[in-house]
Amino acid sequence: MADTQADWLAHLAMSPGKQIGLLEQAARDVTRLALYALQSTFDRETPAPFAPAHGDRRFADEGWRQWPYNLLAQSFLLAEDWWREATTGIEGVERLSQARMAFMARQRLDALSPSNFLWTSPEIARSTLESGGLNLLAGAQNLAEDARRLLAGEPPAGAEAFRIGETVAVTPGKVVFRNRLIELIQYAPVTETVQAEPVLIVPAWIMKYYILDLSPGNSLVRYLAERGHTVFMISWRNPTAEDRDLGMEDYRKLGVMAAMDAISAIVSGRKVHLAGYCLGGTLAMIAAATMGRDRDERLASLTLFAAQGDFSEAGELMLFIDEGEVAYLEAMMWDRGYLDTSQMSGAFQILRSNDLVWSRAVREYLLGERAPMTDLMAWNADATRMPYRMHSEYLRRLFLRNDLTGGRYEADGRPVWVSDPFLPIFAVGTEADHVAPWRSVYKVHLVVNSEVTFVLTSGGHNAGIVSEPGHPHRSYRVATRPPGEPYADADEWQARTPVKQGSWWPEWQAWLAARSTPGAEPPPIGTPEKGLPPLGDAPGTYVLQR
Structure with a gap:
């Protein structure tokens, strides 16, 4: 932070044009604010000079239109506007330093927002007056409960209602393979005949797999099974200190390739649709590239859910990743042998501190309101650890050096190239993704x-x-680029691709079906004769590890 601020300040000091521009902007903005303050005193319908960014709901309450709260909100938005200009467009500042400075300014402003304090927020003031201060009492109780749960290592309040294998992760199936890193779940068929080619899903090992098998109504696994697909799911073991030396190659071999071998034994002679989510998608790309290099033709297609292969523009997580930070993380992980779940979740929360930190704190600790726990929220609190070696290799080889798309990533001691497997690819990006920005996912x-x-x-x-399907307020864009068609950049693609209402799941299922062979008999659940007997019911045991 000190280096970033020094770099920014030194170049700002050598940029008289930028200084004059900032002074002029400050004078204009203050004048606009003063005129608004004067006019709004007599006319409450006076248009506000500054507007929140798209999606910023902090000042949506009608109370922010009343004096003096309207002036507080406008003063804050003025400061945001000025600092946005002050931290960008300074000649000579390194691109990374500029992005870091803008990020730090935004973090500090988010913390100082008038929406965060009792004496500057109309919502909190009104709630306090109407309840006689009971909102603050309820907020203090919420804070005490959260602190107790945090110290005891317990899940957040309400998460106990979502029990793995009882209310979430309940799609019927069997664990058909287990090694020191994964359990492989094969889900039971629902239809009389199935698509011949099964689907193997590789979830990210930073979290539990059951985000794709939440409640019955929003389970992607159940959705596929009900439409005639045989689904296999990898469930990762929660690493401990003894797993400190597991690396990326172990995750490829003991994870994806071990699962592929087991599926090949169960569903002999059939190709597999490989799908990966987030970090699991990156691993799926590596596995597919290795199989392409080695002339292993067992894959029918590759699907990537919010997964990156090119990390040159991997979003604001990149602000934390340089040689010094990686070395610092390695030192932190050395004694334990893994990265703790709280450290990783904290990094993700700070990327969206307005939504995930400050707005939540206001709602629960000052307004005294608990947001109803959902299955997705409960899953989000059920994180896993990451081994020392794997996390270090992931950060250095992918985030820092971008080896995968640079042709420098090695598997089995030889480089792999992501275009080697000539497979049809289905890639999904999400508009508001702060972990894998969609323009980065689009680089596939x-x-x-x-x-x-x-x-x-x-x-x-x-x-x-x-x-x-049926989820309200969902929409998507979809388009296919055939081989040989000229490249269109992300913004051009977005502008020319029409919006469709509803869920994208039917698009993917139809895409899989078009590349599959219908009418096959459901495969057996495991193959005892080949040493793969069912080992127990889904969701297995690894997902229950803490």
């Missing part, structure tokens, strides 16, 4: 030569993927 078009069907869906990194 640049690194593969095969057909790419790209979907841009509403929602964020999780809610955009868990987008079942």
